[in-house]
Amino acid sequence: MFKRRFFLGTAGALGAAASVSKVALAALPEPVLQSKPDTMPPLEPPNGRPYRPVLTLNGWTLPWRMNNGVKEFHLVAEPVVREMAPGFKAHLWGYNGQSPGPTLEVVEGDRVRIFVTNKLGELTSVHWHGQRLPNGMDGVTGLTQPGIPPGKTFVYEFVARRPGTFMYHPHADEMVQMAMGMMGFWVTHPKGRHPLIDEVDRDICFLLNAYDIDPGAATPKIMTMTDFNLWSWNSRIFPGIDPLVVGFKDKVRIRIGNLTMTNHPIHLHGHEFQVTGTDGGPTPKSTRRYDITEDIPVGAMRQLEFLADEEGDWAFHCHKSHHTMNAMGHNVPTLIGVDHSGVASKIRKLIPDYMVMGERGMKDMTEMDMPLPDNTAPMMAGEGPFGAVGMGGMFSVVKVRKGQKRGDYTDPGWFQHPPGTVAYEFKGPLAEPVHGRAQSVGAGSMPRAQSPKTEVEVTVRKPGAGAHSNH
Template identity: 70%
Template sequence: MSNLSRRAFLQGSALAVSATAVSRIGAASLPEAVLQTQAATQPPLNPANGRPYQPVVTLNGWTLPWRMNNGIKEFHLVAEPVVREIAPGMKANLWGYNGQSPGPTIEVVEGDRVRIFVTNKLPEHTSVHWHGQRLPNGMDGVTGLTQPGIPPGKTFVYEFTARRAGTFMYHPHADEMVQMAMGMMGFWITHPKDPSLMRVDRDFVFLLNAYDIEPGAATPRVNEMTDFNLWTWNSRAFPGIDPLVVRQHDRVRIRVGNLTMTNHPIHLHGHEFVVTGTDGGWTPPASRWPEVTTDIAVGQMRAIEFNADEPGDWALHCHKSHHTMNAMGHDVPTMIGVDQKSVLKKINQLIPDYMVMGDKGGSMGDMEMPLPDNTLPMMTGNGPFGGIEMGGMFTTMKVRKGLASNDYKDPGWYRHPAGTVAYEWKGSAAAMPAAAQAPDTRRMANKPGETILNAVKGGSHGDH
């Protein structure tokens, strides 16, 4: 998203609209449809006009710019086919908004009058439901019940007042099984009128979604109901999910919405948190209790908060173990303890590259196997001490001291203080081995030839 396109968007001209569809005259003054194709987390979009608020950071996503028109915030969503990189090495043919799936986050302030133009570039009709909002019934976005579907090539207008602060979503209520299975969804944040209310230092948002994409394919099987093989956050699977970068002692909020077909127990390592919000609003302080895992059911939102006091690279993931894997074959038999040597030689005569799998367990993090094009390994991702053996709904929260308040750059791997890494017992408690005093800097390279020591040299990102 260039500065030029953003400037043009914010300085757009006046607008003429009908009750439900844009007239030919009015179409000439539609707000610019800003597009974003990068898969990396974009910096927060500070409000250039309107009432102040603290912006959120969308994990592997971005916030949609707006323009002010006679006191109304105007946005332009474009429903369209998109190509989304699920992780390096795999792209998927999805449907989304403004170049991505999920679509951009929409941020407004409680009491704002909002006007959203929705242009349909899909091959079928669509609509947008503003999940959790209080609004006029005819703006609720349910095709056939509260509005006609938006035909291909047409633009409809939704207009309402953001009546309460909170954490919301948007998604179609039109051919929902297909359109949501193809990735059509987005986040909506309504900030409180008082910027100091429920204020935190860092505020992250992302949606839980899932796909069934056969190995070697690129388009989801939309008729799947339960047996998905790609569990994603904002249509990204680990190691394609960015870390949540946090300054030590920051007050952190993480808002998560679930638009999959099952529940997800989201678990944070190293810290305890409280649930401070749902899609129904803020939870009363007296009702909160400490947790390290919160279960998010289908169609629900949860906002958790905590003080990031413990430095390190802490795992954040769904606690359903199959949801932290990619492209799983669920019909594979368990082979633990089965001696396959007698058949290996025979199979190799027919399939020279065949290898024994699963006789000692399921670990395949260090195995290099040929895969169909555009397919992710089941378990992947490397850390400072070897293969992480995770995929799907997994990332890290990187807590560091000394970061600037607006610094979200990946600081590299954590440098453990001496004596704080688990080590091999060798029969003597006289001294800890050197391997426990410092990580293997060769394997902690951020990029080929660059060690973590170089990455943090002289800087604010490293812990010493």
């Protein structure tokens, strides 16, 4: 599952990394690498204080070694290739073979030592977001430490003083390095029973991140500020995001961190949750409320908990509609209602693969077999039990099943709905509409200064039986 090797000072992708001798690395813990984009099983602690591990969605937890009572990790900052969805890979920067990097799990009170080796072509650092620690371990290049030069290894050491949900990322050339995917999750488990932290049956974590990668390209455009076209969870986009598999009546905790350039209202179908923690720690019980959508600000963590007491395949997604699409273009005109009769056939004489887009909305994209540049993720490509799922991006499914054993995250397949519980087509006669609305309408708060000389008549073209003839 994992590749283990000593880092012997190979150059980074930009060819600027300096070599590191075997002697210098002799005291380092062995770097553990992972290249698969699959969700790996929770890492049961082999030593140190016991805890119930988390599951990282489409990710993994970094193994460690105990050295005289200190928990030692080795992070390698390096260029990586990340499969964001089947058939689409991105050239990113990350840690230990992946972006985001592996999750670090420790226990409250642990003394932690993290070796960070830089295989990039420029200075880097690691900021331990949300941690209480000595100022010189905070990881801000130029302010609290010198940057880590290419080919060098720095050591961070501190005590994990409080339990909670945290993350790590650079504070060096931040616009580039975070835009390229350098980030990771950190979980500090409580050392014992905590009055504000409940025991749960499933504990799942992931980071929100976003990229701007042109169709057919593989490297993010780091100068983008707002118009991202790939919205992802742990650098995966639907249908590449694994389902969140839980057992019926399980108490579930989901930890989410946001390192994109905008907020994300994360919405769960079929259940209500409570916000039980932030990167400031567990929330007081007096502040908790039941909700179905939680807006996660930039640079923030949220910890959601719910009782999975409704069986089914429940959608779980960002509620910003453009964030559930892939490879979006932002300059596409709206063609809804435009009559393309006869136009498509004429254009196909010049461009054989031409297809009409957007005449009835963009859902047609799920059914089109339109040629795409190599290494491009379709806007919507998921296939569900009832046909194409018109979603992409920040979307997955919470699968709640009876009989799902504790610790078993195997995909159980599609939910088998009991008879009579699926929406169906009505085949009886339709009643004529009744025009019962009041004839008077509002006149506005005050008269218009200039009124149009004539009323504008707007008509609507409704798709008929031949609506698919141009496609």
